[in-house]
Structure formats: structure tokens, C-alpha cells
Amino acid sequence: MTTDLYLIALLPPEPLREHIRVLKEEMKDRFGSAHALKSPAHITLQPPFRLPSQEEGRLNAVLKRFAGSQGPFRVTLQGFDCFPPRVIFIRIEDHAPIIELVDRLRDHLTSQSLVETQGDDPPFHPHMTIATRDLKQPAFQRAWAQFKDRPFDASFEVHSIFLLRHQGQFWEIQGEFNFGVVS
Template sequence: MDSWDVTTSSQPAGGAGGRPGGGPPAGTTQATGGHETHGTRTIGVAIPIPDPYGRELQRVRESFGDRLASGIPTHITLLPPSQIDAAELGAIERHLAQVARTERPFRIRLHGTGTFRPVSPVVFVALAEGTDGCARLHAKVLAGPPGQRPQFPYHPHVTVAHHLSDEQMDRAYKEMADYEAAFQVWGFSLYEHGADGVWRPRRDFLFGTGTVTDPPERGA
């Protein structure tokens, strides 16, 4: 299930899309220091869907009337939303860097639609290729901090409609049935849920090196 859609603060204001061109950002930093160490944070880990597909799918989701779409970058979940102590961020980033270091780029192909109804009101674009890579990453990410246990069996997907009327959900399922896109996965991102209800990338983790990068500003 795509629990990124269950926000814990105010409604989304503003948006964030996938990375332009689908490649990693240029600047690099280390996975240490610079953290505020007080309070709690809500984080998630995901593979961002690169542009133009990321922005395209976000706009499609908005067109179906999904009010959360503008605050959720298009993604494939690896770690669902997790509330952590801010002091844990350093250890989490070090773990994610190690996971990325052990991986290599792989291909994802999106094709067709699926749904979790009636268990959960979600319509999604399905993965026709790349599910094994996503499942492997998911297991590695969950093996370290914050150590969340999955609520449901892992099923990588890209949400295009959530908690809408049956009519809107049916429309999303039918209209996206022929959707197709393919791209190379370069790594994954750590996201943080803001007080304004928007999910924003905090760090990017590049496959093969474990390099940690500060994500560029991403518009709607």
C-alpha cells in the first residue's frame, strides 16, 4: 500500500516533481553532521520517478482530483513514512549510504494499471520490469534504522489515485491502462514530511559509491 498518501499534518501546499532529466545532482556531500538533533521527524525512502515522467504522473494524479498529489513527488516507496527522533538521522543516512554502495543501476519499466481495492482505495501504475530490484532495495533499507516492520507484503508501484470516489478511481484505472515509461534507476532518496504537508527530498544516495548528494530545488 502507498501510505505516503496518509499525511500527518496540514494539507499540501506547493509541490515537488521528479529530478529533471532523471540523473543525479552534481554536488556531493558526506552523510554526516548538519542535523538538528531535537524533536521528531517523519521520513520516507523512495525511488524518485525521473522527469518528464515524474511531473507527468503528478499532473495526471491532480487531474483525477487527488488533493494530496501536489505534495507528493512521484515515487516508488522503499520505506513507508516513519516517525523518528531527529538524533537518529545521522545513523539512518549512514545506513542508506551503505545500502546504495552495494547496488548498481537497474531498469524500471512502467506499464498498465493495478489497484489495491477493496483492501485499500489506491489505483496505481504497475511495474512490468524492475520489481526484483525494488524488492531487494526495500529489504536492505528495512534491515537498518529505523527498522520499521512492513504492514503489508511489498508491492512496488506508482500511485495515481488515492481515497477518491469510485467513479474517479475507475476513471484513473481505465485512462492509465495503456501508460508506459522506462528509465534507469540511479539511486534513491530520503524524503522528509514538512509542516505544510509536503514531502521533500532531503538527501539522494547514488548506487555503486554510496555518495550522498543534496537534491536540487524541484518545482511543481
């Protein structure tokens, strides 16, 4: 039985997604960190999980039902922050609506036996990564010195969640599930 690797996330609209991709390119060119380019700009809701390939249709149906019962909210991105020694990200101002969505989503996925909850998961901290994993310690120090006081201001309305599937080298958008559309 083959399994695929999935991720559930919020994605900003395309113009903002492209702006953040340019920041990831800067991280690659200036600091040697290219790993974040393997996925579109996103805020993770459900970390990567494996599911048998034949379950994707059921996962899509579950996500469509879940998203249909959710309402829109605004995400404001403000400046940069980090998880030393390897991660630099765009800071999200108000975590509450995202954390509430994550709690509802994870409860729903668990109740549908699609993911298992991990009791030892680190606390959820919504963020939008621009450098990760392959950012070496000396490069992290240089990059953080450049980004810690750099301005970044953007916001977007969240109207959907996205399912991404890992294609071996990168994450690809598999589906978008709109809020408030129940069928």
C-alpha cells in the same frame, strides 16, 4: 524530543516525474483526488517511519553506505492498476529487483536500529500512485473506468534512492544516495 516523519523511495528522473505529476493533477481536477500531489512521483521502499530529529545525520550516513553497495537496474512502467476502492497506480512490470532492494534495505535499517520491522505488514507490491486516500468510491469507479485500459509506457534506470521528509503538508526530498559510491 522531536521526531520527524521519513520515507525512503525510488524517484524517476525529472521529465518522467513531471509527466506523472500531470496525471495526478488530472486525478485532482476530474475526480477530486488531490492527496497524491503531496509527494513527488515515487516507488516506496520504506513506508513512512518516525525518527528523532537528531538521528537524521546518522540515517543519512547509513543510507549513503547502503546505496554505495547497490547496483543500478531498470524499472519499466506499463499501464495502470488499482487497489480498490481508493488507489489507482502506474503498474511496474518486473517487481523482482525492487523487492530484492527493499529486502536488503529493510534488513540494513533494522540492523542499524533505525526502523522496526512489522510482522503484520501487507505484502510489498511496488507501484507508483496517482490517486489515493481521498478518492471517493463513486469517483474511484469513474476514474478506474477511464484508466484501466489507458496506455502508459515508460522506463528509467535506477541509480539512487531518496530520503523524503514530511513537512506538515507535503513530502520534500531530503537527500539522494547514489548507487556504487562508497566512501
